[in-house]
Amino acid sequence: MIEHLHADWKERLASEFEMPYFRELVAFINAERTSKPDSIFPSDKNVFAALNTCPFDQVKVVILGQDPYPTKGHAVGLSFAVDSSVMPLPKSLQNIYKELAADLQTTPPTTGDLTNWANQGVLLLNSVLTVEEGNPTSHAKKGWEQFTSKIISLLNSEKSGIVYLLWGKNAHEKAKEVNAVANFVLKTSHPSPLGYTKSGMDFISFKGSNPFSKTNRYLVENKRTTIDWSK
Numbered sequence: 001m002i003e004h005l006h007a008d009w010k011e012r013l014a015s016e017f018e019m020p021y022f023r024e025l026v027a028f029i030n031a032e033r034t035s036k037p038d039s040i041f042p043s044d045k046n047v048f049a050a051l052n053t054c055p056f057d058q059v060k061v062v063i064l065g066q067d068p069y070p071t072k073g074h075a076v077g078l079s080f081a082v083d084s085s086v087m088p089l090p091k092s093l094q095n096i097y098k099e100l101a102a103d104l105q106t107t108p109p110t111t112g113d114l115t116n117w118a119n120q121g122v123l124l125l126n127s128v129l130t131v132e133e134g135n136p137t138s139h140a141k142k143g144w145e146q147f148t149s150k151i152i153s154l155l156n157s158e159k160s161g162i163v164y165l166l167w168g169k170n171a172h173e174k175a176k177e178v179n180a181v182a183n184f185v186l187k188t189s190h191p192s193p194l195g196y197t198k199s200g201m202d203f204i205s206f207k208g209s210n211p212f213s214k215t216n217r218y219l220v221e222n223k224r225t226t227i228d229w230s231k
Contacts, residue, residue, distance in 0.1 A: 049077025
């Protein structure tokens with residue numbers, strides 16, 4: 001996996017790769033791929049797709065989800081995204097597009113390919129970066145959470161003025177890694193059908209949360225280029 005990682009992220013995360021938890025994580029994933037060929041998603045070369053399509057210095061927004069889609073052909077390494085050929089879209093992404101249309105009164109992208117968001121500085125990251133087919137959260141608590149927390153911690157220590165859109169309970173855990181004064185943090189329920197309208201003590205419902213307009217407003221206030229969410 002590591003050989004496919006973009007150089008600027010690889011340099012910053014180098015010490016993490018030497019830690020026992022990460023070595024154990026790699027061993028676990030390799031064993032899973034050996035024993036369950038074609039059933040571990042995404043492919044090895046796409047595990048770090050979120051980092052590769054949005055280099056460290058370009059990050060303006062972080063959209064954080066749970067783990068990859070467990071449906072064959074869906075997981076591409078970008079949270080909530082799917083390949084442009086996938087139809088119908090996953091229900092979580094359908095709800096994201098519904099919110100986008102309601103929030104900005106604009107037409108969402110025509111496919112589930114969110115590469116254009118990533119190319120504009122949106123880090124589409126999951127808390128857990130791999131999954132077994134048909135078994136959501138199957139690779140949780142294997143080490144990915146520590147690794148992705150390190151990513152957020154690095155961003156927080158070296159950059160400010162970033163928007164963190166934390167969608168769902170697992171994503172909310174990352175809030176402790178972020179200085180909420182120097183950045184903008186929005187915690188909502190997950191956009192899946194089960195979470196779409198839920199709210200709680202410290203988070204609001206994804207439906208009606210207006211994350212896209214709030215993001216662009218914050219970016220303008222911080223003199224940064226906004227995101228064209230319709231692309």
